[in-house]
Amino acid sequence: MIKIIEAELGQAYLCQKILQLLPEWFGIEAAVTHYINEIDKLPTFLAWKEKQVVGFLSIKQHTEFADEIYVMAVHPQFHRQGIGYQLVEVAEKNLRKQVIEYLQVKTLGASRPNFHYAQTRAFYQSIGFKPLEEFLELWQGNPCVQMVKSL
Numbered sequence: 439m440i441k442i443i444e445a446e447l448g449q450a451y452l453c454q455k456i457l458q459l460l461p462e463w464f465g466i467e468a469a470v471t472h473y474i475n476e477i478d479k480l481p482t483f484l485a486w487k488e489k490q491v492v493g494f495l496s497i498k499q500h501t502e503f504a505d506e507i508y509v510m511a512v513h514p515q516f517h518r519q520g521i522g523y524q525l526v527e528v529a530e531k532n533l534r535k536q537v538i539e540y541l542q543v544k545t546l547g548a549s550r551p552n553f554h555y556a557q558t559r560a561f562y563q564s565i566g567f568k569p570l571e572e573f574l575e576l577w578q579g580n581p582c583v584q585m586v587k588s589l
């Protein structure tokens with residue numbers, strides 16, 4: 439049984455281990471440090487299975503209409519069990535209450551073939567995100583696709 443807890447700040451210490459268990463996605467030390475700093479400052483939903491944190495999702499608000507899934511991850515032992523879906527569902531419900539209309543996420547673009555990030559994009563597409571534009575300059579050395587969903 440998975441329980442999703444309402445978003446709180448200061449949750450990085452509970453999320454750090456999950457990032458470290460996913461080197462195929464979070465293998466660059468500087469990027470991980472950046473994410474850990476950001477997670478701590480952003481509202482972060484946690485997925486608990488009994489006493490273990492098995493996933494998280496951090497939300498960043500950009501405008502009065504639009505938020506971003508800044509970073510999310512599920513413990514690798516629990517992939518494909520609906521936890522990512524549940525995290526996004528709870529976050530979206532929360533955002534709709536705040537009358538937020540658009541949700542975006544940025545991830546590695548398809549122009550850089552990568553087995554693992556192809557799975558990430560498949561996940562986002564399966565839950566209703568559509569690729570809007572790929573940016574070649576936004577991230578140093580990596581294409582970034584912006585995916586968007588209307589809430």
Ligand SMILES: CC(C)(COP(=O)(O)OP(=O)(O)OC[C@H]1O[C@@H](n2cnc3c(N)ncnc32)[C@H](O)[C@@H]1OP(=O)(O)O)[C@@H](O)C(=O)NCCC(=O)NCCS
Nearest residue numbers: 463510511512517518519520521522523557558560561564
């Ligand atoms: C992306 C991630 C958060 C998805 O979480 P998850 O709990 O494994 O995903 P779910 O079980 O909720 O999947 C929901 C649907 O997404 C799609 N999906 C999920 N993983 C997929 C994969 N590896 N390949 C293809 N489709 C996939 C499927 O349609 C799935 O439904 P189904 O299992 O009934 O077919 C998780 O795999 C993860 O942590 N990945 C590594 C880090 C990452 O990519 N973070 C996000 C970008 S920074």
